[in-house]
Amino acid sequence: MADHHDHTHAHTHTHATDPDLDGHTLLEGEVWEAALRELLLEKGVITTPELNDQMNRTASQSAAVGASIIARAWKDQKFKKALLANPKVTIADLGHDVSTMPDLVIVENRVDVHNVVVCTLCSCYPRYMLGPPPEWYRSAAYRARVVRDPREVLIEFGLNISAETTIRVYDSTADLRYMVMPLCPPGAEDMPVTHLQTIITRDSMIGVGLPKLP
């Protein structure tokens, strides 16, 4: 056995600390993240500007992007038709940079069909449209239960779907990302787009909620 590094000395030396960490002990995940990041940079797999660009992109993603696009579709039938038929191209035509966005499918709710999105194999999520996924979306409980018992799961989210309405669960097993186009709530049709986009919640675009009227 190697004996050149018997770690038996009293453990009194101080570890290097980052002044911005306020002296907190790094969590295991943070150690892994730092190790991987530094290795990728050192080996030239990624560059610091690329890393910063990606962090900026991630930080600027939010469900407000999806909400503004859905609100526009509610008001403009021609746009809605194009969006459902060819989401990525239609979103690019609005001036969005979709070059790093995986292929997207938007499924439209109907009075008789309520759509819900899950990724049972991992946690695929339309980040470009909805921002980072909520923790519950990635949880084993949601992923296992929403395919097995969608009605019960939706009730837990506060959504009681009528027995006559089909619940259609989309399990995003391949490289396509799914999001839901909720129905415009009755009474909201005449609201301006700027107002409509504030009632279209993230959850309503995953399918576990409905747009919220004030």
Place this chain on the structure above:
Amino acid sequence: MAETQEFSIGQMVRVKRLWPTDHHRVPFYLKGKIGQVATCLGPVENPELTAYFKKSSDQHILYRVRFTHAHLWGGSQTDEIYADLAGKWLCEPEG
């Protein structure tokens, strides 16, 4: 080119009971189950290779397959589950 099993829209298909150890993008709850081809999503590279950054000319047709909740779980007669599955993971229902 690998053999490419092709199916038509509306056709009933069975998800093959395969248990490979690599990147097999088929949820366990669908293995051996019968569904109906809803949409053909076009050719994709073999996910079992692309997952490991391996390039290949191995193309497979991706299908969106509709399963009924009643068939999968014996529950609701109205609810449905859709999943995107490559043709290589599907076969004829009696297969």
